[in-house]
Amino acid sequence: MRYAGIVVAGRPARRPSGVDERAPAVGGKPLLARAIHALDGAERVIAVGPRRPGFDVVWTREPVPGTGPVAALAAGLAFVPEDVEAVAVLAADQPGVRRSTVDRLVAAVGGADGAVLVDAAGARQWLLGVWRVAALRAALPEDLANAALRRTLGALDIVDVPAEPGETDTPEDLDRPS
Template sequence: MRYAGIVLAGGSARRLSGVDKPALSVGGKPLLARAVHALDGAARVIAVGPRRPGFDVVWTREPVPGTGPVAALAAGLVFVPEDAEAVVVLAADLPGVRRSTVDRLLAALGDGDGAVLVDAAGARQWLLGAWRVASLRAALPAETEHASLRRVLGGLRITEVPAERGEADDIDTPEDLERHR
């Protein structure tokens, strides 16, 4: 299946004193590099956020930076190739995301609209999913700024994919970062 990847690499990182989270190193590799590497099979990778050197991706920003993941997702969708059937959406703060994660999400799409990773507590990880491009575009509201990602995507036909150990972890706090260093 031909797919594109969108990495949401903006955000304010308030709980990490405003640090550039995608640039944080875990295991000697920046978090952004982990997300981009997980998308190695994509026809195109789009990163939504401030431009960072050293990445072979298409860079874009939401019209008003800081207006949330739905606005960032809409900005990234503009650059998804017309012939892509699916788009994998990843946050840029996922230390455990791998190519095998992306492969499992794409395989789980089936006839549905999307497939999302579900953590050990049973919570859907909205920024760790694969989506049919047409379904995603149709689900986006006219006003994307500050829209709820859960509300926008929650009405779609979604397959839940159980996360493997550490795969759904993200870095939101100094404690999260310490746990993964």
């Protein structure tokens, strides 16, 4: 299945220390770079957020910056090529995401509207999924600002894909003592 990728890299997410969590490196690679690298199989990668130097992607912003992931998703969809049928949607701050994560999600979609990673507790990780472009466009609410991603995507036909160890880790998980 041919797919594009959207990385939701909106407002700089801050750790308690005040540092932009997309800037620090994990395993020698910035978090944003890890998300972009996970999309190596994509026809095009769109990053939604403030432009950051050094990344060969299409950059865009939501019409009103900071109005949430649904608005960011809509902004990214505007740059998805017409000839791809799916889009991988990733948060920029997921250090455990990798190309194999995206490959498993793409393979899982089948005839469904999308496939989403599910963590060990059974929670769907809405910003770690692959979705059919037509289903995403149809699901977008008229008012995008501050719309809930779970509510927007939750009614779609979704395949749950169990996360492998570490795939759904957050920067906060990595900051916790072992």
